[in-house]
Amino acid sequence: xxxxxxxxxxxxxxxxxxxxxxxxxxxxxxxxxxxxxxxxxxxxxxxxxxxxxxxxxxxxxxxxxxxxxxxxxxxxxxxxxxxxxxxxxxxxxxxxxxxxxxxxxxxxxxxxxxxxxxxxxxxxxxxxxxxxxxxxxxxxxxxxxxxxxxxxxxxxxxxxxxxxxxxxxxxxxxxxxxxxxxxxxxxxxxxxxxxxxxxxxxxxxxxxxxxxxxxxxxxxxxx
Amino acid sequence: xxxxxxxxxxxxxxxxxxxxxxxxxxxxxxxxxxxxxxxxxxxxxxxxxxxxxxxxxxxxxxxxxxxxxxxxxxxxxxxxxxxxxxxxxxxxxxxxxxxxxxxxxxxxxxxxxxxxxxxxxxxxxxxxxxxxxxxxxxxxxxxxxxxxxxxxxxxxxxxxxxxxxxxxxxxxxxxxxxxxxxxxxxxxxxxxxxxxxxxxxxxxxxxxxxxxxxxxxxxxxxxxxxxxxxxxxxxxxxxxxxxxxxxxxxxxxxxxxxxxxxxxxxxxxxxxxxxxxxxxxxxxxxxxxxxxxxxxxxxxxxxxxxxxxxxxxxxxxxxxxxxxxxxxxxxxxxxxxxxxxxxxxxxxxxxxxxxxxxxxxxxxxxxxxxxxxxxxxxxxxxxxxxxxxxxxxxxxxxxxxxxxxxxxxxxxxxxxxxxxxxxxxxxxxxxxxxxxxxxxxxxxxxxxxxxxxxxxxxxxxxxxxxxxxxxxxxxxxxxxxxxxxxxxxxxxxxxxxxxxxxxxxxxxxxxxxxxxxxxxxxxxxxxxxxxxxxxxxxxxxxxxxxxxxxxxxxxxxxxxxxxxxxxxxxxxxxxxxxxxxxxxxxxxxxxxxxxxxxxxxxxxxxxxxxxxxxxxxxxxxxxxxxxxxxxxxxxxxxxxx
Ligand SMILES: [Zn+2]
Numbered sequence: 001x002x003x004x005x006x007x008x009x010x011x012x013x014x015x016x017x018x019x020x021x022x023x024x025x026x027x028x029x030x031x032x033x034x035x036x037x038x039x040x041x042x043x044x045x046x047x048x049x050x051x052x053x054x055x056x057x058x059x060x061x062x063x064x065x066x067x068x069x070x071x072x073x074x075x076x077x078x079x080x081x082x083x084x085x086x087x088x089x090x091x092x093x094x095x096x097x098x099x100x101x102x103x104x105x106x107x108x109x110x111x112x113x114x115x116x117x118x119x120x121x122x123x124x125x126x127x128x129x130x131x132x133x134x135x136x137x138x139x140x141x142x143x144x145x146x147x148x149x150x151x152x153x154x155x156x157x158x159x160x161x162x163x164x165x166x167x168x169x170x171x172x173x174x175x176x177x178x179x180x181x182x183x184x185x186x187x188x189x190x191x192x193x194x195x196x197x198x199x200x201x202x203x204x205x206x207x208x209x210x211x212x213x214x215x216x217x218x219x220x221x222x223x
Numbered sequence: 224x225x226x227x228x229x230x231x232x233x234x235x236x237x238x239x240x241x242x243x244x245x246x247x248x249x250x251x252x253x254x255x256x257x258x259x260x261x262x263x264x265x266x267x268x269x270x271x272x273x274x275x276x277x278x279x280x281x282x283x284x285x286x287x288x289x290x291x292x293x294x295x296x297x298x299x300x301x302x303x304x305x306x307x308x309x310x311x312x313x314x315x316x317x318x319x320x321x322x323x324x325x326x327x328x329x330x331x332x333x334x335x336x337x338x339x340x341x342x343x344x345x346x347x348x349x350x351x352x353x354x355x356x357x358x359x360x361x362x363x364x365x366x367x368x369x370x371x372x373x374x375x376x377x378x379x380x381x382x383x384x385x386x387x388x389x390x391x392x393x394x395x396x397x398x399x400x401x402x403x404x405x406x407x408x409x410x411x412x413x414x415x416x417x418x419x420x421x422x423x424x425x426x427x428x429x430x431x432x433x434x435x436x437x438x439x440x441x442x443x444x445x446x447x448x449x450x451x452x453x454x455x456x457x458x459x460x461x462x463x464x465x466x467x468x469x470x471x472x473x474x475x476x477x478x479x480x481x482x483x484x485x486x487x488x489x490x491x492x493x494x495x496x497x498x499x500x501x502x503x504x505x506x507x508x509x510x511x512x513x514x515x516x517x518x519x520x521x522x523x524x525x526x527x528x529x530x531x532x533x534x535x536x537x538x539x540x541x542x543x544x545x546x547x548x549x550x551x552x553x554x555x556x557x558x559x560x561x562x563x564x565x566x567x568x569x570x571x572x573x574x575x576x577x578x579x580x581x582x583x584x585x586x587x588x589x590x591x592x593x594x595x596x597x598x599x600x601x602x603x604x605x606x607x608x609x610x611x612x613x614x615x616x617x618x619x620x621x622x623x624x625x626x627x628x629x630x631x632x633x634x635x636x637x638x639x640x641x642x643x644x645x646x647x648x649x650x651x652x653x654x655x656x657x658x659x660x661x662x663x664x665x666x667x668x669x670x671x672x673x674x675x676x677x678x679x680x681x682x683x684x685x686x687x688x689x690x691x692x693x694x695x696x697x698x699x700x701x702x703x704x705x706x707x708x709x710x711x712x713x714x715x716x717x718x719x720x721x722x723x724x725x726x727x728x729x730x731x732x733x734x735x736x737x738x739x740x741x742x743x744x745x746x747x748x749x750x751x752x753x754x755x756x757x758x759x760x761x762x763x764x765x766x767x768x769x770x771x772x773x774x775x776x777x778x779x780x781x782x783x784x785x786x787x788x789x790x791x792x793x794x795x796x797x798x799x800x801x802x803x804x805x806x807x808x809x810x811x812x813x814x815x816x817x818x819x820x821x822x823x824x825x826x827x828x829x830x831x832x833x834x835x836x837x838x839x840x841x842x843x844x845x846x847x848x849x850x851x852x853x854x855x856x857x858x859x860x861x862x863x864x
Contacts, residue, residue, distance in 0.1 A: 221673075
C-alpha cells in the first residue's frame with residue numbers, strides 16, 4: 001500500500017463510507033457506498049503513467065500536511081501514506097501546493113475506482129423504470145427486498161422538471177452476479193426531453209454485516 | 224467531519240459546557256460569581272437576617288444585573304387585516320396565535336406568508352367562534368376575536384420548585400434565569416441543585432425585592448414568565464402537537480467566530496483590491512475623514528485615492544507607514560475616524576465548532592461579501608467565482624427566495640428599507656470560490672453539486688456561510704444560545720430509568736473500544752433523547768477520569784473506517800465522541816443527542832422541526848442592522864416584509 005484514502009460522513013443516510021487504496025504495483029482497490037459507479041467492491045490496476053503521477057505526488061509532499069480546518073459541512077477525509085501515517089486532508093482544498101495536489105489526486109482515485117467494478121450493484125434509467133444492474137466479475141449478496149428510489153428530472157441546464165420518490169418492492173435477499181438486472185417501476189413517467197437522475201438505496205450483505213448503500217445515476221445534462 | 228488532529232493552536236478553544244461567553248453589554252458586576260455564598264448560606268439559615276443582609280446580597284448581585292431583571296419585552300407590532308397572499312410580521316403573529324388556538328390542522332410554519340393553511344386555520348377559527356360569514360380573511364372582527372381568545376389562553380401551570388426538585392419546570396426556570404443573566408450560565412439539566420440556588424436567590428433579591436426563600440414559588444414564576452417569553456410546552460394545531468416554546472435569551476450573534484487578529488476589511492490598494500465595493504468604502508471613509516478635495520466615489524483605486532490614502536496614513540498620530548495600501552492597521556484607523564459608510568466590503572475569517580469538530584473559512588477561503596445602502600433598499604451581495612461546471616441559473620433564485628424576506632426597521636424614526644440578498648457570478652480578490660461538481664453529493668461551503676435535488680435549501684444554506692453565518696447544528700449549549708438567541712430547549716427532562724453517570728461511563732467505554740455502535744446503544748438505544756437528561760449525561764461525563772484512547776489502524780470494512788491517531792479524551796463529550804469514533808450514522812446520531820440544533824436554514828431542518836424557528840430568521844441579518852445603524856443612525860431591527 002502506498003496510499004489509502006477514506007472518506008466518511010455519518011450525517012448522510014446511507015452514510016458515506018468510501019475507501020481507495022493504491023499498491024506499489026499499481027493495484028487499485030476499494031469500496032464505494034454512495035456512488036455513480038454503483039455500490040460495492042472495486043478492483044483494478046492503474047496504467048503505469050497514472051501510477052507514476054501518483055508516486056511523484058507522494059514523493060513530493062512533506063511528512064505533515066499544512067494545518068487547515070475543513071470548510072463548514074465537510075466530510076471527514078483521512079489519507080494514509082507510508083511516510084506520514086493517517087493525516088486529515090478535509091481542509092486541503094483545491095489550490096497550489098504539493099499537499100493540495102496530492103489531496104485532489106487522491107479524491108480523483110475514488111472516481112477512477114468506479115472504472116474497475118468487481119462486485120457492484122449500480123442503477124440505470126430506462127423509461128418508467130430504475131434498473132438495478134450488476135457490475136464486475138464477482139457476485140455480491142444484496143437485500144433488495146425494498147429499494148428506496150428517488151428520481152429527479154432535469155430539462156435544459158439543470159432546470160428542475162419533476163421528481164418522484166418511493167419505496168419499491170424488489171426480489172428480496174439475493175446473490176447478484178454478472179448479467180443480473182432488476183427493473184423497479186417508477187411511480188411517475190418523465191418527459192422524453194428530460195435527463196433523469198436516479199438514486200437507489202438498498203443493502204449490501206457482507207457476512208453478517210448489513211451495509212446500507214446508495215447507487216446513483218447522474219448523467220450530465222446537455223449544456 | 225473534521226477530526227481532532229486538525230484542530231490548530233491558533234484557534235481559540237471553545238467554551239466549556241455551560242460557560243457563557245463574556246457579556247458584550249455594559250460592564251457591571253457579574254450576577255453571582257459564587258458570590259455571596261457565605262452570605263447566602265447565612266441568610267438561608269435565617270441569620271443574620273434583615274436589611275443588612277439584603278443590602279449585602281443586593282450589592283453582590285450588582286446594578287447591571289438589576290437592570291437586566293427589570294427590562295421588559297418590546298411591544299408587539301399592530302396587526303393588519305389580510306387574506307391569502309398577504310405577508311409580513313402581523314401575519315406571522317397571526318400564525319402563532321392560530322397554532323396555539325389549535326385552529327390550524329398542524330402547527331403552522333411561522334413564515335409570515337398568508338397561504339392556504341393559514342386561510343384554512345382562519346376559517347376553522349371563524350367557524351368555531353361563530354363568526355359569519357366564514358371568509359378565511361383576517362378581518363378586524365376575526366382578528367379581534369383571535370386576539371381575545373389568545374389572550375384568554377391559560378397561563379402555563381407551574382410547579383413550585385425547591386432545592387432537589389427535578390422536571391421540565393426546573394429546566395424552564397433555568398432557561399429564564401439564564402435569560403435574565405445568570406452568570407455562569409446554568410446548564411439546562413432540569414435539576415434544582417446548589418448551582419441553581421445562587422441565581423434563584425439573586426433573582427429574589429434583585430427582581431422580587433424580597434428576602435430570599437431559595438424557592439421558585441408562584442410569585443417568582445409570575446415574574447419570570449412576565450419578564451421572559453416562552454419556557455413551556457404548548458399544544459399546537461388540531462392534533463395538539465406538543466411544541467416547546469423557545470425562550471429568548473440575549474442578543475443573537477449568528478456569525479462565525481472571527482479569527483483573532485484578523486480584519487473584516489479586505490486589503491485595498493497596491494497588492495489588494497483596486498476596484499469594487501472595497502474601494503468605494505475606502506473612498507467614502509477617506510472623504511468622511513476629511514479628504515480635500517473630496518475623492519470621486521467611483522470604486523476605482525487610482526492615483527488620487529492612493530495619494531489621499533497616504534495622506535491619511537501619515538496624518539495619524541503616531542503616523543502609519545504611508546504605503547498607499549489599506550491594510551488592517553489603516554482600516555482600524557479609518558473605522559475610528561469614519562465609522563459610517565454607505566458601501567462596504569467584508570472579508571470575514573471565522574471558525575465554528577460543530578459536532579465537536581472545528582471548521583473554518585479562512586485565508587483565501589474566507590467569507591467575501593459586500594453591501595450597499597441604496598435609496599430604497601440595502602443590497603447584500605456575495606460574489607462567487609464558480610469553477611468546474613457552470614452554476615445552474617435556478618441557484619441564484621433560490622438564494623433570493625430564501626433570504627429576501629426581511630426589511631430593516633428603525634422604530635424611532637419609522638424608517639424602513641428592504642434588505643435584498645444577491646448571489647452574483649464573478650471573479651477577483653473579493654469573490655468566493657465555489658467548485659461546482661457533477662452529479663449529487665453533500666455540499667460544503669466551497670463545493671456544490673450541479674444536480675443537487677435539494678438545491679432550494681442547500682444553496683441558501685451555503686450562501687449563508689458566504690455571508691459569514693455559521694452552522695446551527697450539533698452545537699455546544701453556549702454556542703447555541705449565542706447563534707440563535709434562545710435558550711437550549713429542555714426537551715426530554717426525565718430520560719430513561721438509568722443514572723446519567725452510567726450512560727456517561729458506557730459512552731466512555733464505547734469510545735475506548737472505538738465503537739460507534741456501542742455509543743449509540745449506550746445512549747439512543749438506552750432511551751436517551753436530546754434535552755435536559757442528555758445534558759446531565761454530559762455533566763457526568765465531564766467528571767470521569769480521562770483516558771487516552773490508543774491509535775487504531777484503518778479497517779478495510781466494508782464499511783471502511785480510517786485509521787485514527789491516539790485520542791486523549793478531554794471530558795468534553797462532543798469533542799471526544801467526534802475524535803474517538805468513526806464518522807458514521809451511529810456516531811452522528813449520538814452526537815446529535817448530546818448537542819443542540821436549530822430548525823433554521825443554517826441549522827438542520829431535516830432533523831429538527833421547529834415551526835417557530837425555520838428558514839431565514841431576523842437574527843441572521845443582525846450584522847446588516849448594525850451597519851444601517853452606523854450609517855443612518857437609529858436602532859434597526861429586521862422585520863418580515
Ligand atoms: Zn453549513
